[in-house]
Amino acid sequence: MLLDFKSEKNNHIAVYAFLTILFLQTVMMLFFCVNKQEYHIDEIYSYILSNSYHCDKIKNATEIKNRWISGEKTFNDFVSVQPGERFAYGKTYHNNTTDAHPPFYYFVLHTVCSFFPDTFSKWLGLSVNILTFVLTQLLLFLISRKLLSGIVWQLLPMTFYGFSPIAVDIVLFIRMYSLLTFFTVLLFYLHFRMYEGTLKYPYLWCFAVAFLGMFTQYFFAFSAFYLALSWCVILLRKKKYREWMSYAVSMLSGILLVFVCYPVAFRQATGSSTNNVGNEVSSNILNFVILPERIVSYAHQFLFRMTRNWKWLAFYMAVFAMIIILSVVFRKKEDNNREHKADNIKTGFKTVLSNALKKALKRKNAGYVFVTAIVIMLTVITVAHISGKFAYLRYIYNIMPVLFLLFIIICYYLSSKYNVNRLVLAVGMMSLALLIGANTVIKKNCDYLFSGRYQELCDTVEFLGDKPLVLIDKNKNHMLTGNLTLFTSVDQMYISDTDEINIDELTQDKDISDGVAFLVLNNTQWSDGYLGDETMQKIVDASEKFNTYEKYGGEVFSTMYWVY
Numbered sequence: 390m391l392l393d394f395k396s397e398k399n400n401h402i403a404v405y406a407f408l409t410i411l412f413l414q415t416v417m418m419l420f421f422c423v424n425k426q427e428y429h430i431d432e433i434y435s436y437i438l439s440n441s442y443h444c445d446k447i448k449n450a451t452e453i454k455n456r457w458i459s460g461e462k463t464f465n466d467f468v469s470v471q472p473g474e475r476f477a478y479g480k481t482y483h484n485n486t487t488d489a490h491p492p493f494y495y496f497v498l499h500t501v502c503s504f505f506p507d508t509f510s511k512w513l514g515l516s517v518n519i520l521t522f523v524l525t526q527l528l529l530f531l532i533s534r535k536l537l538s539g540i541v542w543q544l545l546p547m548t549f550y551g552f553s554p555i556a557v558d559i560v561l562f563i564r565m566y567s568l569l570t571f572f573t574v575l576l577f578y579l580h581f582r583m584y585e586g587t588l589k590y591p592y593l594w595c596f597a598v599a600f601l602g603m604f605t606q607y608f609f610a611f612s613a614f615y616l617a618l619s620w621c622v623i624l625l626r627k628k629k630y631r632e633w634m635s636y637a638v639s640m641l642s643g644i645l646l647v648f649v650c651y652p653v654a655f656r657q658a659t660g661s662s663t664n665n666v667g668n669e670v671s672s673n674i675l676n677f678v679i680l681p682e683r684i685v686s687y688a689h690q691f692l693f694r695m696t697r698n699w700k701w702l703a704f705y706m707a708v709f710a711m712i713i714i715l716s717v718v719f720r721k722k723e724d725n726n727r728e729h730k731a732d733n734i735k736t737g738f739k740t741v742l743s744n745a746l747k748k749a750l751k752r753k754n755a756g757y758v759f760v761t762a763i764v765i766m767l768t769v770i771t772v773a774h775i776s777g778k779f780a781y782l783r784y785i786y787n788i789m790p791v792l793f794l795l796f797i798i799i800c801y802y803l804s805s806k807y808n809v810n811r812l813v814l815a816v817g818m819m820s821l822a823l824l825i826g827a828n829t830v831i832k833k834n835c836d837y838l839f840s841g842r843y844q845e846l847c848d849t850v851e852f853l854g855d856k857p858l859v860l861i862d863k864n865k866n867h868m869l870t871g872n873l874t875l876f877t878s879v880d881q882m883y884i885s886d887t888d889e890i891n892i893d894e895l896t897q898d899k900d901i902s903d904g905v906a907f908l909v910l911n912n913t914q915w916s917d918g919y920l921g922d923e924t925m926q927k928i929v930d931a932s933e934k935f936n937t938y939e940k941y942g943g944e945v946f947s948t949m950y951w952v953y
Contacts, residue, residue, distance in 0.1 A: 399540060402540060403534070403540045403543060403544070406540060406544055407530050407544060407547070410544060410547065410548055410551070411523065411526055411527075411547070411551070413826075414522075414526070414551035414552060414556075414826075415519065415522075415523065417552070417557070417826060417829075417830055418519055418522065418556075418557065418560045419519075420830060421557050421560070421561055421830075421833075421835055421838065422511070422512070422515045422519070422560070422561065424833065424838055424840070425511055425515070425561055425837060425838050425839070426838060426839055426840055426842075426843035427838075427839035427840075427842040427843040427846060427874065428511075428563070428839065428873075428874060429562065429837060429839070430867070430870055430871040430945065431564055432514070432562065432563040432564065432837075433468065433870050433871070433873050433874075434488070434870060435494075435495070435498060435514060435563050435564055435565075436467075436468035436469070436498070436502070436509065436514070436563075437467050437468055437484070437870065438481070438484045438485055438488055438492075438495050439481055439484075439495040439496075439498040439499040439502060440467075440468060440469055440470045440474075440481075440498075440499055440502050441466075441467045441468070441480075441484060442466075442470075442471060442474040442477060442480050443466075444467075445483065445484040445487045445488070446487070446866050446870075447464075447467055447866060447869040447870055447873075448862075448864055448865060448866040448869060450467075453884055454864075454884050454885070454886060455883075455884070455885060455886070456883065457857075457881055457882070457883050457899075458881075458882060458883075458884070459880060459881065459882075460858070460876040460877060460878070460879035460880065460881075460882045461877050461878065461879065461880065463876075464873050464876045464877045465507075465509055465877055467873070468509045468873065469502065469506070469507055469508055469509040470499065470502045470503050470505070470506045470507070470508075471506060471507060472506050472507065474506075475503040475506055476499070476500065476503045477499070478496055478499065481495050481496055481499045482496075482651075486651075486653045488657075489657050490565065490606060490607070490657065491603070491604045491605060491606065491607065491647060491651055491654060491657075492604070492651065493565075493568075493601060493604040493605045494564075494565035494568050494569075494605050494606070495565075497517055497568065498513070498514060498517060501513050501514075501516060501517060509877075511563065514563035515560070515561070515563060517567070517568065518559070518560045518561075518562075518563065518567035518568075519560060521567045521568050521570070521571040522551075522556065522559070522560050522567055522571075524571050525567075525570055525571045525574050525790055526547045526550075526551055528571075528574045528575055528577075528578045528790075529546050529547045529550065529574060529790050529793075529794060530543065530544070530546075530547045531578060532546075532574075532577065532578055532581055532794065533545070533546045533547065533794065533797075535581065535585070535754065536581075536754055536757075536758060536794075536798060537797070537798065537801055539811070539812075539815065541812070541815035541816060541819055542797065542801055542811075542815050544819070545797045545815065545818055545819060545822065546790070546793050546794040546797045547790075548819060548822040548823070549793045549796070549797065549818075549822045549825075550789065550790045550793040550794075551826075552822050552823065552825055552826025552829065553695060553789075553793070553825060553826075553829070554694050554695060554697075554825075554829050554834045554835060555691075555694050555695065555782075555786070555789050556789070557829060557834070557835045558694065558783075558786075558835060558836055558837060559783075559786050559789070561835055561836075561837035561838065562783065562836075562837045564783075565605050565606050566606070566783055566786045566787065568605050569602065569605050569606040569608070569609055569786070569787045570786055570787040570789065570790065572598055572601055572602035572605060572609060572787075573602065573609060573612055573613075573787040573788060573791070574787075574790050574791060575598055576595075576598050576599070576602060576612070576613060576616060577616065577761065577791055579591065579594050579595060579598060580616055580620060580757070581754075581757055583620070584754070584756070584757045585754075591636070591639075592635050592636060592638075592639035593639070595636065595639045595640050595643065596639040596640070596642055596643040597643065598643070599613055599639070599640050599642075599643025599644055600643035600644070600646050600647060603643065603644050603647045604647050604650070604651070606787075607654070607657070607658045608772060608784055608785075608787065609787065610644065611767075611768045611771045611772060612764060612765075612768045612787065612788055613640070613644070615763070615764040615767045615768060615771075616760075616764050617636075617637070617640045619760045619763065619764060620636060620760075621633055621636065621637055623756075623760070624636065677774065679777065680770070680773060680774050683773035683774065683776070683777075683780045684769070684770065684773050686773070686780055687769060687773055687780060687782065687785065690781075690782040691782060694782060694836075695825070697832065697834055701828070705821065705824075705825070708821055708824065709818075709821060711817075712813075712814060712817030712818060712820075712821065713809070713814070715810075715813050715817060716804070716809040716810045716811070716813040716814035716817065717809050717810075719810040719813050720808050720809050720810045721808070721810065758795070758798055761791060761794075761795060762795055765788055765791055765792055765795060768785065768788055769785055769788070772784050772785050797818075800814070800818065842945075845942070845944075846874060846875055846878075849875060849941075849942070849944065849949065850875070850878045852906075852941060852949075852951075853878075853879065853906055854903060855880070855900065855903065856903050856904060856905060856906045856951075857881050857882070857883065857896060857899050857900075857901070857905050857906070858879050858881070858882040858883070858905075858906045858907075858908060859882070859883045859885065859890075859892070859895065859905060859906070859907050859908070860882065860883065860884045860885060860907075860908050860910075861885055861887075861888050861890075861907065861908070861909045861910060861919060861924060862884055862885065862886055862908075862910050863886055863887075863910050863918065863919065864886035865910055865918075865946075867910070867945075867946045868908070868910045868945070868946045868947045869884070871944075871945035871946045871947075872908070872944055872945055872946070872947065875944065881899070883895060888909075888919060888924045888927065888928070890928065891931065891932075892905065892928055892929075892931070892932045892934070892935060892952065893932050893933055893934050893935075896934070901934065903953075904935075904951050904952055904953030905935070905951075905952045905953075906941070906949060906950070906951055906952075907925060907928075907938070907949065907950040907951075907952060908944060908947050908948070908949050908950075909921040909924050909925065909947055909948055909949075909950065910946060910947050911946075911947060911948050918946070918947070921940075921948040921950070922940070925938045925950050925952065926938070928952070929952060932952075935952045935953060936953070937952075937953065938950050938951065938952045938953075939951045939953075
């Protein structure tokens with residue numbers, strides 16, 4: 390039967406089933422990739438930091454300020470690799486020293502973009518995420534094969550994770566989180582292989598993954614630290630002092646090498662003008678007052694991302710409850726004597742739970758599962774604590790596959806403890822995972838499609854037509870980066886870092902029969918923007934050509950006006 394995974398035949402079935410599910414999940418990811426229409430500002434930063442050759446940030450490009458430029462050509466150069474600038478890793482390295490993250494992800498993205506010079510495309514970044522998603526799923530399946538018995542059970546972790554809205558977000562968000570997730574799961578996989586004693590060159594592997602993970606994103610350090618600490622305790626309890634020393638040196642060397650290769654790492658990780666989270670680390674390191682609130686926030690964010698609203702959460706819970714009921718209804722009958730039944734009735738809940746835990750810990754590989762659960766719990770608590778007001782769900786994206794694995798293992802252990810039909814339970818849970826995936830596709834449940842923003846962009850481009858565009862930007866980076874895809878659609882634009890301009894002189898050689906469009910920085914969350922209406926009134930009052938202005942609408946970090 391399918392729950393027997395010992396025969397060679399069922400081994401082939403498991404591999405074919407895994408490939409089939411992975412194919413369906415990849416098709417789902419491609420569906421969302423096709424429908425991704427606009428960008429988060431951080432995604433634009435990914436391309437700029439990876440590919441911009443002349444300056445690390447758009448605001449520092451003085452040659453585009455206070456003169457008329459072609460938005461399409463100028464802004465495309467910031468996000469694409471230009472001929473003669475391919476594989477310029479030194480520049481990518483420099484760009485990131487002025488930002489907030491280590492550069493390895495940006496090296497990878499720059500490498501992909503270098504094969505397609507003068508091209509800005511979502512697919513260049515998404516291809517990296519899709520590849521790392523596939524590799525992560527493979528690792529998750531390999532771990533599941535060792536920890537769970539039965540083909541269906543072994544497929545459940547990668548099925549639940551791969552069809553979840555969280556996995557879709559990780560793939561669709563063109564940042565380092567998909568690569569970070571791969572390195573995190575790879576580290577858990579390596580430790581399981583060491584736990585089994587089947588990994589060749591373990592210390593070399595640990596050194597390499599510790600370095601690459603930390604060189605991708607600083608949040609890698611938390612799960613790596615707790616995993617390493619747990620493994621050191623295990624080795625010391627077994628009195629394997631030589632192995633403990635070799636392992637500790639390999640992990641520590643991998644982390645420390647990041648600071649050697651990238652000296653600004655300490656400043657970025659602990660706070661700088663470009664790293665808001667790092668600043669939160671410094672201010673919250675000894676402040677535990679808001680920790681419970683942040684943990685609750687993470688739980689709420691997780692449930693909301695999985696279900697989008699409480700109605701769907703209730704529906705999924707009802708389906709899960711029905712699956713459990715069916716697994717009980719179709720359980721196998723046991724010939725228990727009356728005395729044994731009486732003992733069960735007299736046994737309290739606390740005793741039952743204690744016995745279940747003891748039995749679970751006696752299982753093969755139970756120690757690894759227990760350690761993994763502790764590592765995940767401590768990682769979430771630590772990230773919630775140091776992130777402060779920036780405790781976003783994406784900062785624990787990297788542990789999500791392992792979190793889904795633990796959920797399935799708990800269900801697996803409980804099903805073996807109590808008399809339920811494990812095949813019905815496994816198939817039912819598989820159906821629930823597929824239902825979540827189908828609902829994700831139908832509802833387009835993803836935070837990074839930006840369909841509404843894309844429609845606004847199309848409307849704005851249509852409104853602009855052939856009008857010249859003037860930016861009042863105060864030399865801030867937010868408006869220039871956040872509206873980049875808009876600017877690549879503009880033929881003629883003028884960027885001013887002051888509102889002291891003479892619009893008559895500025896447009897004397899321009900066709901202004903349809904008026905002039907203005908985009909005024911007025912965001913107060915990330916910058917000290919202008920008061921838009923007052924700024925436009927001052928410009929119109931000083932003009933002899935223009936009589937009035939109208940507000941068109943709000944863009945990212947700014948407001949657009951039409952002067953005529």
